Amino acid sequence: MPVARVALDVPLPKLFDYACEAAPPIGARVLVPFGAKQVVGVVCEIARASEVPAERLRPLGRVLEDTPPLPAEWLELARFASDYYQRPLGEVIAGALPPRLKRAEPLRARAAAATPSAETRFTPGPALTAAQIAAIEALQSALGRYAAHVLYGVTGSGKTEVYLHVVRAALERGTQALVLVPEINLTPQLERELRERFPGVAIALAHSGLADTARARAWLAAQAGGARIVLGTRLAVFTPMHALGVVIVDEEHDASFKQQDGVRYSARDLAVYKAHLARCPVVLGSATPSLETFANALADRYRLLRLPDRARAEAALPTVRLVDTRRDAPADGLAPAVVEAIGARLARGEQSLVFLNRRGYAPVLACSACGWVGDCTRCSAHLVVHLGERRLRCHHCGLEAPVPRACPNCGNVDLTPFGRGTQRLEDSIVARFRDARVLRIDSDSARGKGRWEAMLRAIRAGDVDILVGTQILAKGHDFPRLTLVAVANADAALMAADYRAPERLFAQLQQVAGRAGRAELPGEVLIQTRYPEHPIYQALVAGDYERFARAQLEERAAAGFPPAVAEAVLRAEARELDAALAFLAHAITRAPTAADDAALFDPVAMTMPRLAGWERAHVLVQSRSRRALQNYLSEWIETLYAERAPRGVRWHVDVDPVEF
């Protein structure tokens, strides 16, 4: 009797064997008895016999036939993620499946949609630049085989147009395209563009904003091949595809591609592997490629395609100027030079954007009498003042409290908001520019169905003079009348004790700077800083990402940081920090010895030790080679799985971590 080896959603690094009369297809969803319950799993292997004694084998429940078996290539990607990210296959599969398919109730078949036409219609776009044509030709010639490309194009250089042409070429070969974007807000705009340019082509969306049934149906349409284009966020990388022909990762440098809980995968890295499995090209697009990606390009593992100029001949890159706030002191957050520049735009009927990457009214509420500070009880963070709703909010765990009328410690009624968020900045800008139409855009003001889209329309229609916003505004949008970007408080990010901080700050500022002057009007960027001589700001003024990236890579190599080395952490979480640290101290004694190709560091609390009531600490592991790191980790955690973690302590491995 054959044995079905089934992946189940349990934190155990193994498959579970079930007896069956006839072997179910590999990749089938099945309902199986597990302990006292019936659970949904996925058949990963068929074996002739099991190591489990026959009397303990239970019969496979039933095969769930409302969906076809998952393709071998899909299982292969899950298996790769399981090995690379050191998580049991069952957990990887459970994290990859849309929630609706983790339930046994059959998904009702939907009336077949109109059959997609055989031929691909493509609405012509703007005339292409020579650089765009060269990039498109290079990508087209790579169709049908695996090849990784970095599309390094300055803001406004028309990367999207390159994507569209490559998607077209993939569709014309009868294959599908997978397009990943970092944030859910970026999907509507790209979806609209895809629908306009590919009329009649079925597009499937894959992101967490979809209803469960819609997400499952999109998944099935992609697997069956009816959906020709799949567009989504990081989770879309797990969409099974019938005939994948090209993978595109837009804004590939963006940290959102790294999943920060559960299976901590990088969708960008898995996208590259997915393309490898499908033998198709992958395009990693960015104006500021991640250092990992840039290093791969320099090492000729990825082919570098440059778009050095803006696509519209009349649109020049914005000039970047530093405003030294030691000399030009800001009032209410804006230096006189910035106020003057905004005033000039108002006079000319142009738009300004004031960028402040901190939402809320003020980041801290404090008592001037006794020094009390409004802190989150669950996180090592201050509560942020949201004045409109009169609430204090933790931006990490979502905890909310009313703004206290008096100091909870000493009763003083004079509580002071310290610092400045977008709400406060908006207030002072409204007060200063009385006749201007000011719009604040951050994830608070954009919440609610259709709000974000409506705001974008208002900006494009010219109904707004001054925008105040966070990075939600920074990505991928074209505002033709926007000619000034002022960065209110860039220096905050310089203080971060994180070797990735310079890279992130550069990318963010370059990104937001790129909103200025995308049409015929010239753009200007003003960055307020106390450290105008800092190399990051100098690099931004020079507009020289490549030089900055090379310098950063040298620094990283000299200091022994990625991408010169591969990193992972073993992280522990507990109610008390000591319990987490004690577990790690014990775990270290179980680590493989005699490994001269991996270095283990001491257990330390994380930079933000407490999150949502859990105290977090970790042990860093570094290695010259990814393969060696992987072997080291799997050997190590095999012993940890075999032991039981102390009560109240949970642990996981984070490979290629971005949070320390």
Add this chain to the structure above:
DNA sequence: AGCACGCCGACT
């Protein structure tokens, strides 16, 4: 992770 079983303290 769940969930069962199992052995010791304050209550319907």
Add this chain to the structure above:
DNA sequence: GTCGGCGTGCTC
């Protein structure tokens, strides 16, 4: 007397 605390073991 038993409800329930969480320690330990197991899930094919």
